[in-house]
Amino acid sequence: MFFAYAAIFFLLIFLVLYVWDRRRISNGIFLTLGLFSGLLFILYWAFAATASSRSDILQVLVTGLLILLVLLIPFFFFGIIIGLIMNGRTMMRKESRRLANLLPMFLGILFLGLFIWGIAQGLVIGGSPILWLCYFFVLLVISYFTFFFVTFLVSTFIYQYNFPRYHQDFIIVLGSGLIGDKVPPLLASRLDKAMDFYYKQEKKTGKKASFVVSGGKGADELISEASAMRKYLVSKGIPEAYILMEDKSINTLQNMKFSKEKMDTIMDSYRSIFVTNNFHLFRASLYARKAGLKSQGIGSKTALYYMPSALIREFIGIVMMYKFVHLFIVGFLFFVFAVLVFMQLL
Template identity: 40%
Template sequence: MASLVFAVPAGLSFLLFLSRVRRDPRRFSNAVLLGLTLVLVTVALLAQVADGSAPAPLVVAVTLTLLLLALSVLVLAFFLIANGVQMIRKEGPRPANLLSGLAGVSILGVFALALTAYHTNSAPLQRVAGAVLLVSGYVSYLFVSFLVYAFFYARLTLRQDVDYVVILGSGLIGGSRVPPLLASRLDRARAVYERQAARGTPPVLITSGGQGPDEDIPEADAMAAYLIAHGAPEGHVLREDRSRSTEENLRFSSAIMQERNPEYRFVAVTNNFHVFRAALTARRTGIDGHVIGSPTAAYFWPTATIREFTAIFLHHKKINLGVCTLLTLFSTLL
C-alpha cells in the first residue's frame, strides 16, 4: 500500500513528461520531470521492499542495486580524478580542464565530511555535514536528470528533410587548422548532407564561427574549406563568420536562413556533449530547430559534460541557489 503513495505520482510525472516532450523536447524542465519520475519509482520500490510485500527476487535486485550504487559513487570519484589528470596532460592546465578532477575530489570530500560528522558528537559539524549532504543530493539529482535526458535527446531522430545544416564552430588550432573536435562536427554534417542529397533534396551547409583573437582566419572559412576538400559542393556551402558564442552561431545563422527562405527548416550540428545545451539555447533565442551530435574523444567527455551541466545550472542560478540556500537553512534548523 505504501508503494502506491509513490507509484501513482510517478505515473503522473511520467505522463506529464511525455506530454511536455511532445510539445517541445528542448526544455530543461523535461529533464527535471524525468529525474523526478525515476526518483519516485525508486522510492516506490524501496517502500514495497520495506513493507514486506515485495517478492524475493525484487528484494535481492533492489539490495544489490543499492550496494552497487554506493560502490559506483566511490569508483566514479577516483575515475574523475584520473580523468582530470589525463585532461591536464592532453589539453593543458586550463581552468575548464580541471572540472572532472575537482568533481572527484569533491565527492571524496563529502564522504569524508559525512563519516567524520557521524563519528563525532560535534553538533556544528553535523549541521554542516547535513547541509552539504542535502545540497549535494540536490545537485546530484539535477546532474543525473540532465545526463539521462541529454542521452535521450541526443537520440531523437530527424523526421523530415531540412533546408539547412548549421555547423557550430569551436575554435581553430595554429590559427587556421580545423581541430579533431570540430572535424567531427563537420563530418557529421557532411553525412547528413549526403544522406539527404541521395533522396534528391540536398540541403545548404552553413559553417558558423567568427575569428578569434588568436586565429588568422574566421572559423567559418576554415570549416568551409574542410567541407569542400572532403567532397561538399562549394555551391552548397555558406559562411556565417561573425559569431563568437553558441547563441550568436544560432542567431546569425538564423538571419541568413530567414533572408533566403522565411519558411526554412534546419538542423544544427555540434559535439554530443553539447547537444542539449545548444538545443536549450536555440529555444531561448526563439529559433525552432533540432540539434544533433557528433562523436567526442572518450577522455574529453566527462569534463565537457560537467562543464555543460555547470553552464545550465548557473543559467538558472536564481532558483538553484535559492533551493540550495533553503536546504542549508533547513539543515541548520534541524
C-alpha cells in the same frame, strides 16, 4: 499505490512536454521523478510480496539482494571518486592542463574531501551541533545539484534520439575552436556529421541543403572558425555556393541568433537542423529555442575519455542559464540553515 500513481503522473507530464517541445530541461526533471517513483513502487511491491509470502527461499533471496545493494554503495561511491580522478589524469595527458580539462579531478577530490570531513567530524570533533548542521547543509546543496545533474544527463540522453526528417533547407554547424587556422578533430567530427546528413538527404529526396558554418575568430585563432569550416567543406567536395558563413558569433546563443538572421534574409519559411557534438547537443537545443529558432539537432560522436569533462562543463553551462532559480533555492536552504544555527545558539 502512492508511488505507482506518482510515477504515472510524472511520466504522463513528461510525455506531453516531450511531444510539445523536446528542448526543455523540465522534460528530464519529470522523467527522472517518474522513473524514481516507479523504482520506489517496484521496491515496495517486492518487499510487500516477500512479507506476505510463505516461501523462505524468496525471503532469503530478497533480503540477500538488499544486503548486497547496501554493501555495494561504498564501492560505487569510491569507484566514482577514483574514476573522476583518473579521468582528470587522462585529460592532462591527452589534452592539456586547462582548468576545464581538470574538472573531473577536482570533483573527485571534492567528494573525497567531503567523506574525510564527515569521518573526521565524527571521530575527532564529536557532537558539535553547529558543525554538523554545516556539514548537512553542504550535503543538502550537493544533493540538490546532484539531482539536477541526473536530470541533465537524462535530458541529454533522450535528446540523442532525435532524427530530423530529410527535408531540411539549412544545416547549421556550430564552431568549437581552431588550432591556429586548422580544423581540429572535435570540429571535424561535426562537419563530417553534417556532410553525412547532406548526402543522405540528397540521395533520399534529391534536395540539397545549404550549410551555415557558424563561429567567429578567437584571440588565439588566425582566422574565423567559419572560414576554417568553409575551407574544410570545400576540400571535401561541397560546392561553395551551398556554404553560408556566419563569422561574428562568440558563443552558442550567438551561433543560433546570427545563423537565424542569415537564414531569415534568404527565406521567409525554411526548415533547418544544427550539428554539434553529442555532449553539447541538449544545451545547444536550449539556446536554439531561446533564439527563436525552430531547429532540432543531431550530434557527432566524441571520444569516451573526453565525455566526463565535457558533460560537467555542459552542466555548469546549464546551471548558469537558470542561475537565478538555483540562487533562490540555495538561498532558501541557507535561510533554513541559518534559522537552525540561531536556534542552537539560543
